[in-house]
Amino acid sequence: MRTTPIIEMEKRFDPKSYESHWQNEWAAKEYFVCAVPADLSAQGAQQPYCIMIPPPNITGKLHMGHALQSTLQDLLTRWRRMQGRNALWLPGTDHAGIATQLMVERDLAKAGQSRQDLGRERFLERVWAWKEQYQGNIRKQLDLLGASCDWTRERFTLDEGLSRAVREAFVRLYEEGRITRGEYLVNWSTGLDTAISDLEVEMRPAKDKLWKIAYPIADSKERVVVATTRPETLLGDTALAVHPDDERYRHLLGKQAVVPIAGRLIPFVADESVERGFGTGVVKVTPYHDMADFETGRRHGLPGIQVIDRKGLMTAAAGAEFAGLDVEAARELVLVKLRAAGLLVHEEDYLHNVGFCQRSGVRVQPLMSTQWFCDVSAMAAQALAAQQDGRLELVPASWGKTWEHWLQNIRPWCISRQLWWGHQIPAWYDEAGRCFVARSREEAAAQAGHDRLTQDGDVLDTWFSSALWPFSTLGWPEKTADLAYFYPTSVLITGFDILFFWVARMAMMGLHFTGQSPFARVHLTGLVRDAEGVKMSKTKGNVLDPVDLVEEYGADAVRFTLALLDSPGRDIPLDPERMAGYRAFGNKIWNATRFALSKVGDTQVPTSIGYARLALPERWILSRLSETAASVDAALEEFRFDIACRDLYHFFWSDFCDWYIEMAKSGLDPGGERLLVKEVLLLTLDRALRLLHPVMPFLTEELWQKLPGHEAIHPQTICLSAYPAPEAAWILSSAETEEMVRFRETVTIVRNERADRKLTHRDKAELYLQSAKSEVPHSEVDAIRFLTSESVQRLLSSMAGIRKVLVAEPPPGVANRHIRDGVSLSVRFDVVVEAVDPEKLRLELTKCEENIVKVRARLESAEFVAKAPEAVIAGARKNLETLELERARLRAVLEMDSQAG
């Protein structure tokens, strides 16, 4: 027999000492590389499980949101992999059109250059060089977090394969008549010099002014007053609108107004969109510079006049003295002239919502422009139906209404962008201006009958390629084995902030092109905020960097914290203090393992256990282990990562460390050995580490590899070992559960008595037991027999400092008498003890009496007794009994102490 072996483990764990080692090892051994099974019909063929990473921007750095989502994706992937699924987590990056182009342009600007100086071709070379430089960053950061991606399948949205998918999708949608090219009023960003989609417009309150301007009526002395926030656009007015039922203005219908300054005559139109109560009830209509007016103009067949150009400058159509002025200057000049003409009636401060370009921050300028549009109405109906009939489940389900509302009110998607970095639109024009949409230049030439073609200079909205991500990454439009096997994917995890940008569009495209929802379930996470709940932003300086956090707390603590804080439908306030707490949890796991290894000698991790030979403490921890395995599984099935982590934490720290290891100690002592304690210790530790592995992969691998005989569980790695399943046979019987409760209560009573007297664990005590009633039912005999048994006495000795358990009347002077299930327990300390603080006792007594009143009142209510279920009534009765006994004890202690004092 070996005595205490030397365990070469530090007292404090140090994540840095092993995290990168294991990440390298896992990558080198290709544990996470997935393959389609050769024979899908074979018995025991693995079921696929697939998650597509929401591709981070290629030039980007991972932020806390990525860290959160990656943690959850990895957690699910590792869990399913251990459950035996062929689990693929496919990584990749997004070319992020505008974001990336802006970064490179900013870099160019430092050298005093613009992209136009370089020209399209050389500029794109520059961007590709950037891409090469940054590509590896994302992987490095995911590796740091412990991500178990299959990097052999890494994809990039501008890869040849994905680009082919983009062209294919575009051409098919064009052929179906869903994609069209035309001139419409679009959201124009003068900051980016491109059109943007509705989603990229951010509505923000802006402090403006509301001006009231008088328009003379033609052939009349009358004037009509109009309210506007944009007087400069009156140069492009083509009508004035009033509500059809507005008595004040009915007589004007059919007449004409004179546009101030411009002098043009414009008609009055009656339109129901006009709010009679706002302003004067008369609206100027500028179809080419206002979204609402565009619609009004269409309804009434009004022409439009473009007075502002794509740079935000006034056009010649605005008049010679305005042409070339920017909007602000033009406004001032218009106001000066109106004042001079006596037509400016009123001016007031005005707060209203205005559209800003999300990316560049400038005010969006509605502008007439020729763009490509995708009519998504039919696809939206599909996406809506999929959600409603359950093919696509949103978690939390509360997002359903938002989903419905957006899809029901969807408008055409402007998909062209006046940028260079991205998928160039697969449309070619000949000298005659004819347009040929085709999969390649050759195909377009074949259509045209000649090769004198120029490709459309615009690129597609980045989200167009992202929308194809779940299947373009698997080889679509080819009918690949990957696509057949892994598609549709199992789960999507992403932030609610891109529900429309990305999730809805993937659903639409996926359903349209493959006939299947691209994912069965979508888990939408909240936003990661700072400790005070404030949104992280560079300007506020409260941004936490996942890389820094991993450096400080270790990846496992970061992961555990993020997963634990992910409660459904809630944002995540991230306090680094909290991470320190879960780093301590890592240390706890480390030291529990260290303890076990120092005690088990040559014992190997058992693969099965002789359950019938086990004593109560061993049975109890196996029962808790089994319950935990069940609850963690159930929680993960529902994406309740918070519950899963809490249960694991509680099981490991409270059940395993605080109770089981303490109980195991006496069972390991020479002379008092219980059967199979070492085996159970190792078995529990092995399974606990495996249960924890999906959320804390590094620590668990490091420790699991140290367990003697772990190779029998899996020859190589915990990553591929089986996830522990609940064992129904290990659940304690109710009689055994009662015994365990009794034992724990007894320990707590003794500890309380000791603490009340400010004694230390060195002050030993005797425990006196008696039946509390004159007649002694069986259960109490059992209870006393249990508490006086040798094994329990040994446990009470090591855990509660009880020297001896006696069945006898406590000696005089011992007033404390706790009654539990008909057994009275009194603790007598060896040392002369101080009286318990009477103030505290009186407080307890008061509380106790209040409760007695409450419970008694309930039991005396006839209705309660008549209508409440049996169990609840019995519970209340028992409760009352316990409270009354407690009251008696407190009174006795108080009385005795007062006599003594």
Next chain:
RNA sequence: GGGCGCUUAGCUCAGCUGGUUAGAGCGCUACCUUCACACGGUAGAGGUCCCCGGUUCGAGUCCGGGAGCGCCUACCA
């Protein structure tokens, strides 16, 4: 204007289909350097569950109304 969510201990949050004296982490207090762990142990203090009303034997939990906060959405110029 429409929709959604939140309001529970000093802080950040759990509380499933209503059922004993409402929980966790951190923080706080007291005692303990006990041979796995001071990133520890034991014990403890701390809450009119936002307000009002209703249903019920019983409401943090269900229903109605209100207040405050947050987010999404929207053609009152």
